[in-house]
Amino acid sequence: MSALTPPTDMPTPTTDKITQAAMETIYLCKFRVSMDGEWLCLRELDDISLTPDPEPTHEDPNYLMANERMNLMNMAKLSIKGLIESALNLGRTLDSDYAPLQQFFVVMEHCLKHGLKAKKTFLGQNKSFWGPLELVEKLVPEAAEITASVKDLPGLKTPVGRGRAWLRLALMQKKLSEYMKALINKKELLSEFYEPNALMMEEEGAIIAGLLVGLNVIDANFCMKGEDLDSQVGVIDFSMYLKDGNSSKGSEGDGQITAILDQKNYVEELNRHLNATVNNLQAKVDTLEKSNTKLTEELAVANNRIITLQEEMERVKEESSYILESNRKGPKQDRSAEGQALSEARKHLKEETQLRLDVEKELEIQISMRQEMELAMKMLEKDVCEKQDALVSLRQQLDDLRALKHELAFKLQSSDLGVKQKSELNSRLEEKTNQMAATIKQLEQSEKDLVKQAKTLNSAANKLIPKHH
Template identity: 50%
Template sequence: MAQETIYLCNFRVSVDGDWLCLRELSDVQVEMPPILPSIEDGRDPRTIERANLLNVSKLIIKELIDSSLSHGRMLDDDHVPLQQFFVVLEHVLRHGLKPKKGILRDKREFWGVLEVIEKFAPEAAEITTSVREMPNIKTPLGRARAWLRLALMQKTLADYFKLIIEKKDDVLSEFYERGAIMVEDEGIVITGLLVGLNVIDCNLCIKEEDLDQPMGVIDFSLYLRDNKVPMDTPDSDSAEGKSKMATILDQKNYLEELNRHLNATVTNLQQKLESVQTTNALMKEDLAITKNTILTLQEENSTIKKEKEILLNDHKRKLELTKQDIDIERETYQTSRAGLDSLVAEAKKRLEDETQTRIDVERELELQISMKTEMEMALRLLEKDIHEKQDNIISMRKQLEDIKTLNLEMYKKLQTCDSNLKQKTEVVAKLEEKTEQLVNTLKEMEKNPIQSDFKSC
């Protein structure tokens, strides 16, 4: 256990009504309540510490509730039982706490335990945030004290303790060692005792209170007295003298134990001071080395910047030359492309003219075909008419001769139309050949535009 914490491991603290009884363990045989494990000779000091803290907590919480109910007023910072309650609660939370390695040797801070509560109870985040934002609190111990006071004023302290006790396998195992009061059955009992504090009202001024002061010490003198043993002998004066002597011896042993712990605390603080001074000297040496390193790096940085400027100027010069070459090549390409575009435009115009001519010829051909079709229809009608009028051939010979004459004329016209049709068909075939040639020429020009440019030049 840390030397700065006083748990009176060589003494047994028990509750007798409104008083604490302090006896050396070698002189007293103690029967523990059923909820606590039995204590035998050579017992674990932590078991004794847990029992002592539990008994002190019972007595202080009982006195705190009784004083609040008897006076019927709101408790403030000056109320001594309330001050002692917070001291005992700090010792309870610090009992068995795993140390954190740091520059100032080992640290035991239970602020981390209280911070974890907001993960399981979102309403606790308001208290934690308020404590973090208090400008007058600088240390984790001060924040933990402010947190406990705010939770007590909001009457949620017992609920939060119950929550972390229920989650002790997930939360407390990370912060506490085995045998700590928070992970044993005594933690459950203390949680039940805290429920009784919901009947009291507190008004604590946290901003004006110095909460960063060192860990407090439990003032047992407010509750200690010797156990009253009924005397059956008539010599009451002798029994009273023995009782006073026992009380004086108990107080003497307590003061000696307190003195030993205070001496150990002073030694520990001196060691911490020496460690801090050594660390400060090392940090000064590191600072000087770091300053020299910074100067060297600054010189190297200036040299690198100069080299960077030289390289940047060379790069800009090369970039300008490359840009000029690209501009010349672009102008050459644009000139060649302009000539090629004019050739392509001329070829497209010729293709459009030829296409229009072909369309006109096709239209005329369709007209001739329609005329031929009409003539064929007329011939069929005439043939039909001839068959129908075979019976009247004799009577209508003259008309037949006229019709033959007409047929001859129409036949001549038909021959003329056939000859015209053949000529136009030949013209269309020639136009199609020319069109195919032009299309092939355009395809070749599109495939090899650069060669065409050079040829045109």
């Protein structure tokens, strides 16, 4: 498998390194990378059956480049997904020794190098992705700090090492997705470094930039001072993603749940970025509106001041021209009289100015009094409104009391009627009781009479019985 994954190209390749770099096309062109759930499947293009319809041949450069883009996009998907899942399960800050994180940087390096234009030097051809990454600070001012930090690192001597350090710092800053999106949106700048059918120039690059948003949930910490980024060999380890084609798909449900969670995290992170962008734009709009209002007020004041100065200048010019003209035409003996008139005019102007100042002061006093009166009127209106509200509430309470009074009166009336009915019933019961008592007395009297008669009859019977014997 290592024969299919070439090492990273160096700025001054030797013959062996050029041969290894040529082997990169074996992985990118002669195989097709596809995703089966959470795993990776490699298939040789010769084993893929073609339809009878005419299709581009495998030797077509455009077809090969499209296949390379698709392969790299699938590898980026698997790498990002595996990194997020393993990092969340691990639950700690990741460092440079974490294997899935190393594989992610290797895949990103391959994506950034895809379709780079070769720059010829006296030592040979050089392909480096550091040039496009340097453009990010022109598009996003926040990236200038990362670029400056990379340039200040003492151990980096090659553009490839600087590019690798830039990727790590951007991931630590949780801005890698934002920077990649800003770079991909400027195709006119990327065309200087990439071929037209390169991954960064096509739709696959935008998809990868969108997938990178999910990495903002990961906390990473790197120490690059003692790390040799210039001579690292970027080899993709397929064993982390490969699975047997005949294996069961028992984890398909878990894969769907994980995919849904990844989409949820992606949408939440994207929503957070959009909210932050909207808040920043709203703050900028508010600041611009305030500054625009302030500048408009200052402009109006300046215009009024300019108009006043122009009027005063015109008046002074007219007065000076009049005085000069009168000095030229009038005789010398009249100059003293004119000087006296001028002094009187100045005195009169001074008096008028003082009078104007007094009037302005009086006007200011009147304005302040008027403002105080308006404030007092507003307070009175507020007091009246409050009293009206209190009056309305009191009227409502009075209505409630009246309704309660009517209800109590009705209940009292009902109770009086019940008392009358009970008294009448009581009187009737007393009459019946008296009647029953009289009847009882009569019955008792009749009983006594019957007892007497019985006794009489018994005595008579007793008398008759002996006589009969």
